[in-house]
Amino acid sequence: MVNKSLKVLIFILLVSMVSSCRSKSFDSKEALLVYLKDTDNGYHFQKSINGIDYSLTYRPTDLMVLQSTEDGPQTDNVAEFRKKYADYLYFNLGMSANGKELLSHNLGSRAEFGAMVNQLAFGMAEKVNLIGQQRDTLPLLDYVFPRTYGMGNRTNMLLVYERNPKAMQQDYILFTIRDLGFGTGEVSFKIDTKKIEYQPQLKF
Template identity: 55%
Template sequence: MSRFLWGITILFFLSCNSKSFSSKEALWQFLKDEDQGYVQSKNINGYDFTLIYKPTDVLVAQELQDTEDKKQVATLRAKYQKYLYFNLSMGKNNKELLSVTPKNRQEFGAMVNQLAFGMGEKVHLLSPQKDTLELLDYVYPRMYGMTNSTSMLFVYPRDEKFLKEDYLTVVIGDLGTYTGEVKFKVPTQLIKNEPTIQF
């Protein structure tokens, strides 16, 4: 096969494997469909755990708001595509962890401290060889019982060495919920062929 035909074949393959959507809402609809693999849910010991991978363009759309300046889109994509973003939600009976897990004021204070400052010790992103991808940051917005789950965003570097693996595993340590470790396998193909928005 000539180099030209090979290049066309690769482009066709990539275009078939990467989806593009007309709006942020359409992309979110796609991401929330469990059949697509971007969102995974587990119920353990009555606790609900949901993990969703957030593609670059979700972050871009959030910062763009209503403007669609092509130059700004390119700048924001360059900024956000250096990282991997995972949103983790945890709750029980449609309530936040802080509303259902602590049994007294001392446990409540310890859990607040854990959620606000210690999740780097509890949530890990691992390769099949158990190599750990360094957590760069996480965001935990306190909602004070106003939502039906505790939700936080975890940020990791987009390390090409890790993306050569078939999958990565997100491991969530026990947070006093008596669920043990909760694990989610994330196929790297979903990340490498992540969907986009047609800005």
């Protein structure tokens, strides 16, 4: 027969497990962004290889909802937009060379510069992949590459993937980016799917 203290311990463990699976809620966009950028929370990843700094940040559904309801979100609008954006995965990819945009790096000839511009603006679908644990690839639906003409400290882009229910039932998905010509080799980030399932939310 299980004694009382063991029953209490089991109850505490169960409560702890349930609590850990709940989505955290934040009162402001600023507080949510601080939470996302903490690498310990599993939404922000960083690597530095051969002088090139890479960062990948998962962008929760509610940040997309907020962007669509900035004029004053109503409860019915929030529910509508959450449903709209829930079918997709959003990631911010940042890359820099010596604290500058990739296009500010010494690329040599004008032809090499033009090739890099073309690669970043139109060819990233060939370079980035989001892959399920069982090697099923999630389609890249779109990406946004804002040109800042050397005024920023990194090259940033927003990547939009279709959310694959089968892949999301696995333990992790793998984001990879092929070498862009800087001698880094392929760079990868392992993302816990439970972090996306129980992603943080905003209190609208």
